[in-house]
Amino acid sequence: MRGERSVSEASRSAVLTAAEELGYRANAVARSLVQRRTYNVGVMVSDLHNIFFAEVLDGLYSAAAELGYRALITTGNRDPSAEERALDQLLELRADGLVIAGARLPAEAVAAASRIVPIAVVGSNLRLDNVDVVVDDDHRGAELAVEHLAGLGHKDIALIDGGQGAGAAERRAGYQSAMSRAGLAEWILIEPGDFTEGGGYEAARRLLARRRRPTAIFASNDQSAVGALDAINEAGLQVPRDVSLMGYDNTALAALRHISLTTIHQPRNQIGEMAMRAVIRRIEKPTAPARRHVLAPELVVRDTTAKPQALRAKS
Amino acid sequence: MRGERSVSEASRSAVLTAAEELGYRANAVARSLVQRRTYNVGVMVSDLHNIFFAEVLDGLYSAAAELGYRALITTGNRDPSAEERALDQLLELRADGLVIAGARLPAEAVAAASRIVPIAVVGSNLRLDNVDVVVDDDHRGAELAVEHLAGLGHKDIALIDGGQGAGAAERRAGYQSAMSRAGLAEWILIEPGDFTEGGGYEAARRLLARRRRPTAIFASNDQSAVGALDAINEAGLQVPRDVSLMGYDNTALAALRHISLTTIHQPRNQIGEMAMRAVIRRIEKPTAPARRHVLAPELVVRDTTAKPQALRAKS
DNA sequence: CGAACCCGTGGGAACGTTCCCACGGGAACG
DNA sequence: CGTTCCCGTGGGAACGTTCCCACGGGTTCG
Numbered sequence: 099m100r101g102e103r104s105v106s107e108a109s110r111s112a113v114l115t116a117a118e119e120l121g122y123r124a125n126a127v128a129r130s131l132v133q134r135r136t137y138n139v140g141v142m143v144s145d146l147h148n149i150f151f152a153e154v155l156d157g158l159y160s161a162a163a164e165l166g167y168r169a170l171i172t173t174g175n176r177d178p179s180a181e182e183r184a185l186d187q188l189l190e191l192r193a194d195g196l197v198i199a200g201a202r203l204p205a206e207a208v209a210a211a212s213r214i215v216p217i218a219v220v221g222s223n224l225r226l227d228n229v230d231v232v233v234d235d236d237h238r239g240a241e242l243a244v245e246h247l248a249g250l251g252h253k254d255i256a257l258i259d260g261g262q263g264a265g266a267a268e269r270r271a272g273y274q275s276a277m278s279r280a281g282l283a284e285w286i287l288i289e290p291g292d293f294t295e296g297g298g299y300e301a302a303r304r305l306l307a308r309r310r311r312p313t314a315i316f317a318s319n320d321q322s323a324v325g326a327l328d329a330i331n332e333a334g335l336q337v338p339r340d341v342s343l344m345g346y347d348n349t350a351l352a353a354l355r356h357i358s359l360t361t362i363h364q365p366r367n368q369i370g371e372m373a374m375r376a377v378i379r380r381i382e383k384p385t386a387p388a389r390r391h392v393l394a395p396e397l398v399v400r401d402t403t404a405k406p407q408a409l410r411a412k413s
Numbered sequence: 414m415r416g417e418r419s420v421s422e423a424s425r426s427a428v429l430t431a432a433e434e435l436g437y438r439a440n441a442v443a444r445s446l447v448q449r450r451t452y453n454v455g456v457m458v459s460d461l462h463n464i465f466f467a468e469v470l471d472g473l474y475s476a477a478a479e480l481g482y483r484a485l486i487t488t489g490n491r492d493p494s495a496e497e498r499a500l501d502q503l504l505e506l507r508a509d510g511l512v513i514a515g516a517r518l519p520a521e522a523v524a525a526a527s528r529i530v531p532i533a534v535v536g537s538n539l540r541l542d543n544v545d546v547v548v549d550d551d552h553r554g555a556e557l558a559v560e561h562l563a564g565l566g567h568k569d570i571a572l573i574d575g576g577q578g579a580g581a582a583e584r585r586a587g588y589q590s591a592m593s594r595a596g597l598a599e600w601i602l603i604e605p606g607d608f609t610e611g612g613g614y615e616a617a618r619r620l621l622a623r624r625r626r627p628t629a630i631f632a633s634n635d636q637s638a639v640g641a642l643d644a645i646n647e648a649g650l651q652v653p654r655d656v657s658l659m660g661y662d663n664t665a666l667a668a669l670r671h672i673s674l675t676t677i678h679q680p681r682n683q684i685g686e687m688a689m690r691a692v693i694r695r696i697e698k699p700t701a702p703a704r705r706h707v708l709a710p711e712l713v714v715r716d717t718t719a720k721p722q723a724l725r726a727k728s
Numbered sequence: 729c730g731a732a733c734c735c736g737t738g739g740g741a742a743c744g745t746t747c748c749c750a751c752g753g754g755a756a757c758g
Numbered sequence: 759c760g761t762t763c764c765c766g767t768g769g770g771a772a773c774g775t776t777c778c779c780a781c782g783g784g785t786t787c788g
Binding site: 121123124125126127128130131136146147149151152153155156159168169170171172173175186187189190191192214295299324325327328331350351354355356357 | 436438439440441442443445446451461462464466467468470471474483484485486487488490501502504505506507529610614639640642643646665666669670671672
């Protein structure tokens with residue numbers, strides 16, 4: 099027996115060497131059947147292309163391994179119906195629990211599944227009881243961004259919005275509240291965007307064409323910040339001399355020295371870890387209530403933000 | 414029965430609606446046990462951070478779905494021993510076949526596993542019989558790059574090498590052979606690198622510090638090309654006016670308008686699809702021999718390559 | 729010295745399917 | 759009208775584990 103029990107040392111080693119010789123490997127399928135537990139946690143990722151999730155997955159994996167579970171990843175490729183099928187498959191495979199990261203799934207599908215197995219959701223603002231939710235505090239993150247820019251002396255701080263994207267609404271609200279709190283309510287300017295590079299480019303073009311050009315632009319994510327960077331350069335302006343620029347997410351993109359974007363860091367690894375722990379906790383104690391876990395974002399200062407020109411001239 | 418057989422329409426629909434009401438879902442675990450088939454193909458990815466694999470996974474997924482299989486992703490996070498454990502788990506789960514993408518695994522581990530289930534390996538140059546191998550033709554890709562640059566009139570074309578990285582050796586050989594073929598053997602210049610942004614930066618700095626500065630730099634991958642781009646700008650030079658620059662892989666990075674890198678495209682989606690088809694083929698016909706599948710790369714011209722300055726002055 | 733106890737081993741049931749076989753009834757043919 | 763054939767249904771075995779219970783032999787205690 100490999101399960102380790104009260105077996106004499108002699109017979110154990112005999113069995114073990116025999117197993118070795120025969121290339122025997124315990125059949126997890128049969129074990130799962132009789133134990134009615136698979137020790138698998140299904141992970142649904144909306145989009146593997148998004149580097150954001152890679153680090154979340156790291157956290158998920160390490161937490162699962164530590165607690166004696168396996169993480170099984172699937173994706174629906176941003177297609178809600180494919181995601182629903184993938185979810186169904188995970189359920190057929192009798193995953194003990196589910197983590198859903200960046201789901202485009204209808205909330206009702208999640209709710210239905212949550213009646214079968216414990217579920218944790220990452221980076222989504224859906225509020226279901228019976229489902230753990232792990233998010234970073236996007237509202238606070240946006241506030242950090244505004245505080246950083248305002249602290250440098252900027253007043254005319256525009257936001258490139260994220261539209262329907264995950265967390266976009268919170269970031270917008272955070273921007274607004276921080277602007278008001280800093281006494282800059284009259285400067286609030288929200289330009290539509292969609293979390294893509296192209297969207298950021300277009301939004302920045304519109305902002306730069308205004309009569310009163312913003313001295314700082316806060317893009318709702320790094321992707322759109324890179325688009326904005328392009329528009330700024332194209333207009334013959336330099337970052338951060340003429341315009342300060344911030345992103346959000348601290349993706350690998352932002353860290354490229356060629357871009358070196360000041361941004362807001364989300365503790366992605368920790369988010370994944372937390373989500374996995376939350377699910378496993380409820381797998382092992384099904385009566386435990388689901389919770390909402392909010393993680394603190396951090397400001398990462400790089401080379402795209404500086405004092406506004408007017409102030410610099412003075413100093 | 415959901416398996417669809419010779420059942421009267423009446424009883425079928427009765428069963429189906431009953432199943433619906435009770436929330437019944439076929440238990441894939443039990444089915445796997447009795448069928449001795451799981452219809453799962455395990456996928457081992459070395460690194461989920463590498464966007465390269467994301468598209469490969471897309472191809473893997475769609476091919477699996479099409480053929481009635483599930484793809485189950487795991488990763489060892491670039492840690493060989495963790496990868497071995499992950500492989501073992503996949504085997505315990507009784508995956509019908511395995512796809513290994515960018516493995517750092519010891520070849521013997523792969524060989525041992527290949528005696529149990531069919532395996533396909535992606536982007537690795539290990540040559541095991543009994544294992545399908547799917548690669549793009551890196552040698553040819555590097556030739557394409559050199560031919561493009563030479564075609565523009567460049568002679569002094571330096572390579573930033575990829576060291577031990579996957580495909581680096583083939584790319585180096587392709588560079589050398591194409592240079593010779595173009596009559597540029599005397600200009601061959603190989604600068605050490607390691608496929609990272611930092612490595613590309615350092616390598617480019619060394620190249621630019623040479624007495625005879627290259628007019629074109631071919632970096633072995635996009636990542637190191639972006640590093641090189643930075644070094645070039647830092648030296649007060651412009652791309653492509655002063656130096657032409659190429660990458661390899663056509664990652665999302667290269668497509669950013671801010672970078673807009675001329676590069677070599679690997680058919681990643683197709684690579685994944687091919688690997689999955691190869692495994693499933695051998696799952697269903699275990700006697701079939703493993704093959705080596707080589708896919709053709711393509712040149713993608715963007716904005717970092719142009720005629721050398723000397724030629725432009727003339728025209 | 730006998731009884732109780734305990735450690736270690738072996739056997740059997742159960743998990744939820746699928747597959748195969750046998751059986752029953754109705755239709756078609758002789 | 760009887761026999762044969764076929765379609766559809768129902769029952770039982772098997773897949774490879776784990777868990778539980780019973781049993782056997784040795785040790786300890788009364």
